[in-house]
Amino acid sequence: MSQVDAMTGPGGDGQRAGGQGAPLLELRGVEGGYGPVQVLHGIDLTVHEGNVVVILGANGAGKTTTLRAISGMIKVRGELTFAGQSLVGKSPQAIARLGIAHVPQGRGTFTELTVEENLRLGATARRDNGVEADLERWYEAFPRLKDRRKQAAGSMSGGEQQMLALARAMMSRPRLLLLDEPSLGLAPLVTRELFDRLGELNREEGLTVLVVEQNANLALAIGHWGYVLEAGRIAVQNSAALLQDDEAVRQAYLGF
Amino acid sequence: MDLFIAQFLNGVSSGVVFGSVALALVLIYRSTGILNFAQGEMALFATYMTWQFTDWGIGVVGAIALSMAFAFVAGAVIERVLIRPVEGAHNPLNVVIVTLGMFLAINALALIIFGTTERKVPYVFPTDSWDVLGTNVAKETVGMAAVLAAECVFLWALLQKTKIGLRLRAVASNPESSRLVGINTGAMLMLGWGLAAAIGALAGSLFAAGETAFAGSSMQIILVYAFAAAALGGFDSLVGAVVGGLVVGVANALTIQYVDLLDGIELAMPLGLILAVLLVRPTGLFGKRHVERV
Numbered sequence: 045m046s047q048v049d050a051m052t053g054p055g056g057d058g059q060r061a062g063g064q065g066a067p068l069l070e071l072r073g074v075e076g077g078y079g080p081v082q083v084l085h086g087i088d089l090t091v092h093e094g095n096v097v098v099i100l101g102a103n104g105a106g107k108t109t110t111l112r113a114i115s116g117m118i119k120v121r122g123e124l125t126f127a128g129q130s131l132v133g134k135s136p137q138a139i140a141r142l143g144i145a146h147v148p149q150g151r152g153t154f155t156e157l158t159v160e161e162n163l164r165l166g167a168t169a170r171r172d173n174g175v176e177a178d179l180e181r182w183y184e185a186f187p188r189l190k191d192r193r194k195q196a197a198g199s200m201s202g203g204e205q206q207m208l209a210l211a212r213a214m215m216s217r218p219r220l221l222l223l224d225e226p227s228l229g230l231a232p233l234v235t236r237e238l239f240d241r242l243g244e245l246n247r248e249e250g251l252t253v254l255v256v257e258q259n260a261n262l263a264l265a266i267g268h269w270g271y272v273l274e275a276g277r278i279a280v281q282n283s284a285a286l287l288q289d290d291e292a293v294r295q296a297y298l299g300f
Numbered sequence: 301m302d303l304f305i306a307q308f309l310n311g312v313s314s315g316v317v318f319g320s321v322a323l324a325l326v327l328i329y330r331s332t333g334i335l336n337f338a339q340g341e342m343a344l345f346a347t348y349m350t351w352q353f354t355d356w357g358i359g360v361v362g363a364i365a366l367s368m369a370f371a372f373v374a375g376a377v378i379e380r381v382l383i384r385p386v387e388g389a390h391n392p393l394n395v396v397i398v399t400l401g402m403f404l405a406i407n408a409l410a411l412i413i414f415g416t417t418e419r420k421v422p423y424v425f426p427t428d429s430w431d432v433l434g435t436n437v438a439k440e441t442v443g444m445a446a447v448l449a450a451e452c453v454f455l456w457a458l459l460q461k462t463k464i465g466l467r468l469r470a471v472a473s474n475p476e477s478s479r480l481v482g483i484n485t486g487a488m489l490m491l492g493w494g495l496a497a498a499i500g501a502l503a504g505s506l507f508a509a510g511e512t513a514f515a516g517s518s519m520q521i522i523l524v525y526a527f528a529a530a531a532l533g534g535f536d537s538l539v540g541a542v543v544g545g546l547v548v549g550v551a552n553a554l555t556i557q558y559v560d561l562l563d564g565i566e567l568a569m570p571l572g573l574i575l576a577v578l579l580v581r582p583t584g585l586f587g588k589r590h591v592e593r594v
Binding site for chain 1: 466467469470472473474476477478479480481482483484485
């Protein structure tokens with residue numbers, strides 16, 4: 045454990061080293077949980093503008109809870125700032141308005157509503173007139189969604205629903221995208237396609253992403269920086285490239 | 301044959317009331333996933349308000365409008381003050397129990413405030429009939445049907461064609477996801493309850509206006525029929541609620557006229573009908589089968 049700590053620490057190299065942009069999201073000593081059960085025991089985490097940051101860790105380590113803390117779904121203590129504003133005590137609604145899109149575990153599909161209605165709901169927090177144009181834009185990017193625009197979203201396959209979730213999040217023109225286990229229940233090929241799209245969005249649109257993922261290899265491949273959570277604390281952090289190559293970290297935390 | 305048509309129209313006229321209350325039930329079911337057992341008593345209280353306004357000298361149409369506005373606000377407040385605090389609890393049955401408590405409380409409150417004297421809401425529609433090919437068609441039946449049709453069009457347009465309507469449906473479909481995309485889910489729930497209460501107020505007032513008098517127990521049997529109508533229609537379908545209401549109303553009227561065996565227990569007929577429909581189509585006549593791929 046201490047050996048692992050000694051090998052890591054900030055300051056990686058390579059083009060995916062991360063940290064070049066300004067800090068967009070910062071967590072300092074964030075604690076929180078559900079009722080009397082505390083899950084997060086002081087999380088320190090930074091997401092720089094334009095980066096893909098990956099959160100790894102075993103089940104129950106607090107990955108999902110960390111995302112829920114950021115989007116205001118649970119009460120938190122500590123410092124939690126986004127673009128210079130504190131998010132502590134803000135409602136999910138207010139946080140969505142600031143430009144944080146959160147795709148929860150299970151994709152958060154509005155199953156009874158049509159694909160197009162799902163996409164329009166993604167734009168709820170926006171106040172501009174570009175919604176129609178964006179709709180066409182994401183239909184172009186995801187032609188499958190256009191084919192099924194009038195269909196109930198719940199009738200689509202898991203992969204299509206994950207694409208819908210991604211497009212729905214993009215409809216909000218997010219400054220930060222939170223993704224919770226996007227690969228859950230998807231076939232390997234579909235997962236690969238999803239991460240390819242995510243990588244594209246990051247490179248071409250400058251989309252900033254904080255993604256929780258069990259499939260460490262795929263996520264780190266498009267990531268800049270990675271954190272490993274253990275029992276509600278950050279156990280290890282390093283550039284994605286170094287984390288991926290770190291035999292000790294892989295064996296201790298990632299299990300591959 | 302004349303008798304049949306007359307009874308059929310009778311059934312339509314009570315079916316319109318059942319359908320209206322069923323609409324209110326469906327609206328709350330769709331936005332919060334619970335059955336509001338107090339819907340009938342909320343409508344009763346609003347009907348007393350309508351009577352009170354007319355007693356103060358306001359015209360009956362204006363009185364109903366005021367009563368609907370009052371009911372809208374009261375419905376929203378009930379959601380915020382009585383329903384939401386228990387909704388966070390683990391067991392969804394808690395909310396149902398609260399609505400049962402409200403059923404008793406609102407009824408008692410109405411009796412304390414308005415007394416046990418029977419009241420009369422003035423007629424809204426003319427009491428005479430048109431002669432249509434030799435059959436008497438009461439103007440009231442036509443008027444009530446027109447109001448119900450207008451309600452349906454209004455609700456359909458609101459839910460399907462407006463941003464607010466989309467958000468109402470989103471909250472019903474996935475509350476957590478709704479919060480994450482930035483919908484004020486609390487406001488939507490209050491809106492759903494307010495709308496349902498206003499529709500109930502309209503139904504109760506129009507029903508009372510067509511009767512010679514109403515009293516504290518008037519809405520209870522109507523609620524049972526409305527539940528039957530909503531179940532028949534599939535609980536999540538507005539069209540289903542209306543069709544269900546009409547079917548239950550007509551079936552009821554024809555049973556009273558033609559089935560001597562069920563004299564005094566006519567309620568058995570619509571309930572048997574529902575049982576039959578639900579056995580063949582568990583989602584009701586218009587309910588969406590819940591299909592979900594994972």
